[in-house]
Amino acid sequence: MTAVAVVLPPGVDDPGRVSGGNRYDRRVCDGLRGCGWTVEELTAPGSWPHPDPGARAALGRTLDDLPDGAVVLVDGLIASAAAAVLVPRSARLRLVVLVHLPLGGAEVPAGEEEAVLGAARAVVATSGWTRDHLLAHYRLDPAAVHVARPGTDPAGAAPTSPSGGRLLCVAALTPIKGQDLLVEALAALTELPWTCRLVGPLDRDGEFVAALRRRVEAAGIADRVELPGVAAGAALEREYRTADVLVVPSRVETFGMVVPEALAAALPVVATAVGGLPEAVGCTPTGRPGLLVPGPDPAALAEALRCWLTDPELRARLRDAARLRRGTLPGWSETTERLGTVLAAVGGRP
Numbered sequence: 513m514t515a516v517a518v519v520l521p522p523g524v525d526d527p528g529r530v531s532g533g534n535r536y537d538r539r540v541c542d543g544l545r546g547c548g549w550t551v552e553e554l555t556a557p558g559s560w561p562h563p564d565p566g567a568r569a570a571l572g573r574t575l576d577d578l579p580d581g582a583v584v585l586v587d588g589l590i591a592s593a594a595a596a597v598l599v600p601r602s603a604r605l606r607l608v609v610l611v612h613l614p615l616g617g618a619e620v621p622a623g624e625e626e627a628v629l630g631a632a633r634a635v636v637a638t639s640g641w642t643r644d645h646l647l648a649h650y651r652l653d654p655a656a657v658h659v660a661r662p663g664t665d666p667a668g669a670a671p672t673s674p675s676g677g678r679l680l681c682v683a684a685l686t687p688i689k690g691q692d693l694l695v696e697a698l699a700a701l702t703e704l705p706w707t708c709r710l711v712g713p714l715d716r717d718g719e720f721v722a723a724l725r726r727r728v729e730a731a732g733i734a735d736r737v738e739l740p741g742v743a744a745g746a747a748l749e750r751e752y753r754t755a756d757v758l759v760v761p762s763r764v765e766t767f768g769m770v771v772p773e774a775l776a777a778a779l780p781v782v783a784t785a786v787g788g789l790p791e792a793v794g795c796t797p798t799g800r801p802g803l804l805v806p807g808p809d810p811a812a813l814a815e816a817l818r819c820w821l822t823d824p825e826l827r828a829r830l831r832d833a834a835r836l837r838r839g840t841l842p843g844w845s846e847t848t849e850r851l852g853t854v855l856a857a858v859g860g861r862p
Contacts, residue, residue, distance in 0.1 A: 515550040516855050517578055519571070519586040521560050530713060530744050531684065532769040533612040536638060536662055536847075537587060543848030549855075561593035561619045572597045580604050583859045585851075588612055591632075592625040602631035606858045610851075611637045613766050614645055626650040633858045636660050636851055639767035641788035660851045662769045663844030669778040669835065670753045676820060676827045677706035680755035680779075682748070682770040683762070684713045685721050685739070690761035690784065690808055692724055697761075697814035699731035704821045708759075709738045711751055752777040756827075757820060760789060763808045768792045775801055775837050780830035782816050784808050794837055801834035 523529040524537050545551050554574050558567025571594060578584065581604075588611040591598060598607060609632045616625035629635050629650055635657045637643040643659050646652060679698075683689035691710050698708060714721050721739070728737045743751050752758075758774035760783035771781055771792035781802035783789045793802050803816045819826055 514548055514856065514859070515552075516544065516583045516585055516859075517552045517554055519554045519556050519574070519584060519590055521587055521589050522555055522557055524555075527744055528713065528715070528742060530742050532662070532767075533587070533589065535769065536612065537610075539663065539844050540660075540848055540851055543844055544852060544855075547848060547852055549852065556590050560590045561615055563590075563593060568594060568597050572601075575601050575605065578605060581606060583608065583855055585610055585636075585855065588615070591628050592616065593620045595624040595627040595631075598628050599631045602633075607632045608634045608636060608855060608858055611635060611642055611646065614642060614649070616649065622649070626652075632656070634658060634854050636854055638662060639788035639791055641791055642766045645766075658850070658854050660847050660854070661842060662767060662772065663847040664772045664776040664841045665844070667749065667752065667773075667776040669838070670755060672827075672831060673756055675705045676756040676824075677704070678754065678756040679706055679708040679759050679817070680711065680751055680757070680774075681708065681759045681761065682711045682743070682751065682774075683760070684716045685710060685724065686717045687720055688762065688764050690763050692720070692727065693763075693784075693808055693810045693813060694759055694761040695724060695727050695731065695733075695737065696810035697817060698733055698737065699727075700811075700814040701817060701821070702731070702733060704818065706817075706821060707736050707738070709740060709751065709755070711740055711743045711748070713742050714739060748773075749777075752779055755779060757782055757802075759813075759817070760784065761805075761808065761813055762786060762789065765789050772841050775834055776841055778831065778835045778838050780820075780827075780834045782813070782820060784813070794840070796833045796836040796840070798833050798836060799829070801837040802830055 524534045556571045583606045585608045591609045592615040616622035643657050728734050758779050758781045765787040767788040785804040805812045805816050
């Protein structure tokens, strides 16, 4: 069977709602089509993972229109909050759940997420860390939980500056992504030469962004920290090409697609060692292509950035490692192949 219905949250292609999950969904849908799959995209209206009864009812009607035995890939943002809809239909449909971020216990009841994942024929996680997390917290068959990491596109190596002071952070500006931690770290480094661009949507948490701007002003670094908003496609590629290092100060991160994207441009990474970020940064025979900070600690982040900015030999070593890591990054075709293998197995299973 090479046909799949993919249930997506609203706004996957909205340039104002850029996210790693949305970009992953778009790339694998297009990739499956390129491999000969028939892909039917079904948008589930609603504020997932907090849908109202109308959104759940609409999802049920959408699934009821599918034929018996259809392979259905559901984005975890929807699936984890839709046990009442998906579990009763899991016997009729061949359900596969794509988990970008485990939501149980935080956004939805853990029991609801576990019920959905347990009812699915297969679960696909976007990182090894996420798979391990699911197996540690839920009673799932390990053989049914798979990994399809995000791919990368080939990119030219970014030219470097002598000081290494062009810092880049790419993420929606929210507490989870930790830009406040980065600003606090930068406030302790005012004697060093650097600029920093916080690239990403500014509309996810208005209070957080306003507080961030106030902190930047109070620290006297407003002329060195820019908040340009969303960048995607060619604009995001330009951000990588004009930076010296990517900084990822996240408090929570299951993988961090921006990390391999930066490494594809041979940019080293300074990141918190949370979730799947160490997995995304990876390693080479000469060492890691960046620095990992033990937890969301602004003082430790400041020290790592100080080392980067003041040690030319360290910068050269990390750039060399980033160039090596660049050559080992999987492409999106590998991601699609892994996902397609899981879907084909589910489609061929009685």
